[in-house]
Amino acid sequence: MAALEMTVVSTAMPRIVSDLGGIQNYAWVFTAYMLSSTITVPIYGKLSDLHGRKPVLLFGIGLFLVGSMACGVSSSMEMLIAFRALQGLGAGAMQPMAVTVIGDLYTPAERARVQGVFSAVWGIAGLLGPLTGGLLVKYLSWHWVFFINLPVGLGAAAVLFTSFHENVQRKPQRLDIVGALLLSAGVVALLFGVQGTGKGMVWLPVALLLLVAFVFVERRVSDPLLPMSLFKIPSxxxxxxxxxxxxxxxxxATTYVPLYVQGVLGGSPTLAGGIITPMIVGWPLSSLAAGRLLLRVGYRPIIVGGFGLSVVGSVLMALLLRPGTSMLVPQIGMGLFGIGMGFSSTATMVAVQTSVGWELRGVATANTMFFRTIGGALGVGVMGGVLALQLLRDPSIPVSAANELLGPEHGRSLPPEMLRTLSGALETGLTTNFWIISAFAAVAFLASLFFPRTERVLAATTSAPPTTSTTPTPPASEATAPH
Known part of the structure; x- marks a missing residue:
């Protein structure tokens, strides 16, 4: 569901804006979803270590489906944003818990292979998502890109309920409520701050104070939501x-490249969504390769090489995406980006799960997913502010004109001068965002150069999975796993 949601919604967003209006809030449809899923990831991770993975995962699926149905019946952009936030509250449990279960079931060497196979669902969604989204928008309506989650989610919940069983040794521990509230408030304030201008910038010092207070609390409570000791492990x-x-x-990239294709290059919703396909197909293919290469070369070469490919793909798009550009340019750029992500994300996740035992695996996995999601939310928020500022710079152009530009007629009813001005503003804002994307990828590559030179993943630890679906004690082989 998580993989399909990204490609289907991205495909439909220009038509949603055309129908509901509110292009100035375009980014909030994505950031509200990512924000609510981000602030709940550490909480779900901690709850899963206390009470098991299954109840948390089932709760997340249920909440996600309620949010999806509510999104589908939205009649305004404000309603859609609010219900996307509700949908995100469920998504915060889904993907981190699924990845954590893999860590429970398999030994370190087996995880390297299984994580790659697990990533194949992104390839399937990459093929089906844009086509499905385009067909739904064309022959039904954009509302169905949310309704489609219902049968998928019910099927997933049924399989999980009947086939997954775990034996959890519960301990007398309490959830760190104060830490959860401080972290949630700090993340919300930070997102408002990075998107704000003028008076909106006041949220940045507020965010700093809240996050400092969170760290202060986490270092002193007996059972922290996010143990600071985890960050002493370099990997x-x-x-x-x-x-x-x-x-x-x-x-x-997944938010603004489709918008460029449809709003600047004049592509259809199906074509705009298809631009993402090379990334989401390349991702699982390289994940499969990473699972095998980990046993031969270790973590660091795969992580550094993966981040390097992502830089190449993003810089290619920033340099070459211009009006009249061939569709091959964004397709090649997104493909390289996805291949790089497949290598780096698989290797880093296996390294993280190998660094801790069962009792910390849920929170360690959730911690990694939390930082990935908060990075995405803040990045899209910054770029949304850049785009909105560019579109609203000329007060003579009404926001409704920008909404019409993304409609099925691509703004043909607008006066030619206004159309040229609006297209130019959209192109300038999106080109700036592409350079911001490249900068983020480049700094990530530089950070990866500091990844420790560890031993290879232990090839001997390929014993069969435990008889129960999860086990409260980690395999003995993990005691000697590299940190």
């Missing part, structure tokens, strides 16, 4: 920082 610290940066680039 976790670097995976978190580099993952946040490259996710800002990745979410920016």
């Amino acid at each position: 976790i610290a670097i995976s978190a920082s580099a993952g946040a940066l490259v996710s800002a680039a990745m979410f920016g």
Whole structure:
């Protein structure tokens, strides 16, 4: 569901803006979803370590489906943004818990292969998402890009409920409520701050104070929401920082490249969504390769090489995407970006899960996913502010004109002078965003150069998975896994 949601919604967004209006809030449809999923990831991770993965995952799927149905019946951009936030509250449990379950079921060497196979769902979604989204928008309506989650989610929940069983040894621990509130408020304030101009910038010092207070609390409570000791492990610290940066680039690309194709190049919704396909197909293919290469060369070469490919893909788009550009340019750029993400994300996740035992695996996995998601949310927020500022710079052009530009007629009813001005403003704002994407990817690559030179993944640890679906004690082989 998470993979399909990204490609289907990205394909439909220009038509949604044309129908509901509110292009100045375009980014909030994505950032509201990412924000609500981000602030809940550490909470879900901690709850899963206390009560097991299954109840958390089932709750997340249920909440995601309620949010999806509400998005589908939205009649305004404000309603859609609010219900996307609700949808994100469920998504915060889905993907991190699914990845954590893999860490529970398999030994370190087996995880390297299984994580690659697991990533194949992104390839399937990459092929089906743009086509499905385009057909739904063309023959039904954009509302159905949210309704389509219902049968998928019910099927996933049924399989999980009947086939996944775990034996959790519960401990008398309490959830760090104060830490959760401080982290949530700090992230919200930070997102408002990075998107604000003028008086809106006041949110940045507020965010700083809240996040400093969060760290202060986490260092003193007996059972922290996000143990600061995790960041003493180099593989976790670097995976978190580099993952946040490259996710800002990745979410920016998947949000704004389709908008460029449809709003500047005049492509159809199906074509705009198809631009993302090379990235999401290349991602699982390189993940499969990474799973095998990890046993031969270790983590660092794959991580550094993957981040390097993402830089090449993003710079290619920033340099060459111009009016009249061949569609091959964004396709090649997104393909290289996806291949790089497949290598780096698989290797970093396996490295993180190998660095801790069962009792911390949920929070360590959630921590990595948290930084990836917060990076994406903040990155899209910054770029949304850049685009809105560019579109609203000329007060003579009404916002409704920008909404009409993304309609099925591509603004043909607008006066020629206004159309040229508006297209130029959209092109300038998006080109600036492409350079911002490249900058995020480049800094992530620089951070990856500090990844520790560890031993190779232990090839001997390929024992069969435990008889139960999860186990509260980590395999003995993990005691000697590289940190």
